[in-house]
Amino acid sequence: MKIPLRFLPCLLLATATVASMPAQSTSTLAAANSTPSFIKLSTDLGAADASQEIDVTLALASRDSAALDKFVNDVRTPGTGPYHQFLTPAEFVQQFGATSESLKAVSEFAGKRGLKVSSIASNHLSATLRGSVASVQKAFGVQIHNFSRNGQLVRSNTSNLVLDSSLATSVTAASASDYFFNPDHVQALDPSGKPLKPVPLSASPQGIFFANGCFRSPETITKSKGGVTATYVGNRYGSDINSGPPNLPSCGYDVADVWGGYNLKPMYSAGLDGTGESIVIVDAYGSTSIKNDANLFSQINGLPALTSTNFKVIGKLTNGNASWAGETTLDVEWAHAIAPNAKIVLEVAPTNSFADLYNAELDAISHHRGVVVSNSWSGFESGTSAGLRGAFDAILKEAIAIGMDVNFSTGDFGDNVILLGYADVGYPASSPYATSIGGTSLALTQSHTMKFQTGWGNNITKLIDGATGDPMDPPEEEGFIFGATGGNSNVYNKPSWQVGTNQPRRATPDISWLADPYTGVEIVQTISGTTYVEVIGGTSLACPMFSAIWAITNQKANTTVGLGDAASMLYNLPSGAVLDVVPFSTADNVHGVIKDSFGTYAVNATELATPLDYTRYFYSALYQGASSHSWYALTFGTDSTLYTKQGWDNVTGVGTPNGLKFVTDIANKK
DSSP, rough: OOOOOSSOOOOOEEEEEEEOOOOOOSSSSEETTTTTTTGGGSEEEEOOOSOOOOOOOEEEEOTTTTHHHHHHHHTSTTTTTTTTTOOOHHHHHHSHHHHHHHHHHHHHHHHHTOOOEEEEEEEEEEEEEEEHHHHHHHHOOOOOEEETTEEEEEESSSSSSSSEEEGGGTTTEOBOOOOEEEEEEBOOHHHSSSSOOEGGGGGGSSOOOBOOOEEEEEEEEEEEEETTEEEEEEEEEEETTTTOTSBSSSOOBBBHHHHHHHHHHHHTTTOOSSSTEEEEEEEEEEOOOOOHHHHHHHHHHHHHOOOOTTEEEOOOOOOOOOHHHHHHHHHHHHHHHTTTTTTTEEEEEESHHHHHHHHHHHHHHHOOOOOOEEEEEEEEGGGGHHHHHHHHHHHHHHHHHHHHHEEEEOBBBBHHHHSSSSSEEEEEESSSSEEEEEEEEEOOOTTEEEEEEEEEEEEEEEOOOOOTTOOEEEEEEEEEEEOOOOEEEEEEEEOOOGGGGSSSSEEEEEEEEOGGGGGEEEEEEEEEEEEEEEEEEHHHHHHHHHHHHHHHHHHHTTTSOOOOGGGSTTTTTTTSSEEEEOOOOOOOOOOEEEEEETTTEETTTGGGOOOOOOOOEEEEEEOOTTTTTTTEEEEEEEEEBBBBOOOSSSTBBBBBEEEHHHHHHHHHHH
16 A cells, blocks of 8 residues: 655765775865765756755764763663763763864864854754855865655765865764654544544534544444445444544544553652653744644643743744644643643754754753653654764763753654665664654553553555445455554664663664554644644654653652653563553454355455564454545554564563553662
8 A cells, every 4th residue: 555655754864974094185084985875766966056055064072982972871870880970061061072172173164164153062062064055065075966865855965075184083973965854643544535634623612522432342344236245344443434523533532541541640649740840842843823722732631721831932933834733732732641740841943954953952952951852753764874873862962961861753654664665763763872762552441441552553454445335356455554663773783771672783662652543642733723623643642742751750759850861761670660562462353255256255354454574463443434434454563564572572662651650660760
């Protein structure tokens, strides 16, 4: 099944890494392997406009890089002297930032080459230069061309970069090209129709909209036409397509549903709700209606209002990008839903470029604006380079050193083969200096407790055409739709705290939470002047939810400095702190019988769930699309080549937080 994608990260980066090699001349150093590999798979459209501006990011040498790496390791390793002995941002710069000589060298280089130093990272470990394409080409000895890649126009160098020898001891790597991150949210699909439409807020004065009884008792459907009769039996998913509020199809959870499903009420009863802590959310563009929307959401769900005392925006809110407006809405509303008395700081980058999101992240960390930073966006690791990762990892190291946790969603397309043609993981989630958040699907009982939970991954097979009424003979296997991204990094070694994963390199995710849009959550958002309620999911949902419970964990530990990064504390927790997500199946998975002119034959549940790859256990249900009226077999727990298992796995990490037990056990590790 080919899915129309609303976004696809550019993932295009040119990198220059200063190697230990003889100088080619007295004035320059060769930069090996700095021609990006993607250009071989792209269409070269010729020279970029020489008058347009482009950014160059320089990773600066720490005054003591070995000591920096050792401190970052020790400060999050129990039993070491520096364990949880966090620095202030000022102390970090003093001990590990670049020297004043390095900063001067960069400034002088830029001035001589007609470039502007647009920013020096406050941790003094990176710098951004800006100038015309012509100036950058001359300064770094390259040609910059336009390339068409996956339908997007990007600029990149066509040959290895060359760095001035004056930067030899000051710059460890440099990158110059267009690179954009994108949000990790998705909506439930009716594959032969359209995504579910948002519903005007006025449609339900009581504020109750979508059905929460997503998983229903087994049903039987029979359709006959054109000499073909098909009968299917199995679990039923979703509300009837003609249902209205409060049971709109197909499914959507409000705050009370999620609190009940994940047993969060005992945590709140103990007074643990984020009081005294701050959650930082980094997004691009933002939404000009975010505060009003979040307060309508809060009113409907019985949450405290956002005011000038508990909600702060840094940067300029715009409506420049609809996808990012939805992301901002999701992040703020669901961080607030899980930690209703925590403060929220929304850092808004002017665009989703690497430079802009990097600077927003840097501001959040260098000013220690909270104990946790939530980032529901990513790119493909294979599109990054040493330059980008070096600059970004530097600010993530600073976060660890000063006591902050930085979380990133892993992505929404499983092993990413559906997008790239090869397996890949998401970055920055794959960095060993970040906590990576995967995703799950959640089924509720009638009493709003957890019925079951699977790793997030959906396959779909069309059974009956809604437009014609024709049974599909044979059923139309449309395959993988989307699911939580995970797997092994191809650039990072395994960190010591991941030894139990039995993986060869840094593995993602570390932990997970609700993400499946078919068991998604309601948000309130104003679109073109009308306020709507819609259902949304993706690891973009899991990330702010986990960031919120991490803030509550810090409250329990009685610290506003922070507990440091979550990733290194999530492994080897006491039994019951996390809910292990294991393979799940039922005897009522969808199966059927088709009778045609050739005879009668049975179709088993496995055949209606393909492709299964390594998955052997799954949940499937009959699903009728609200827009197409077609019938499908929809699966849960089928995440491309990724799969859940006992213990850590590449869909859900160590599992999902178990409410009060998780918060208490983590706080006790302080």
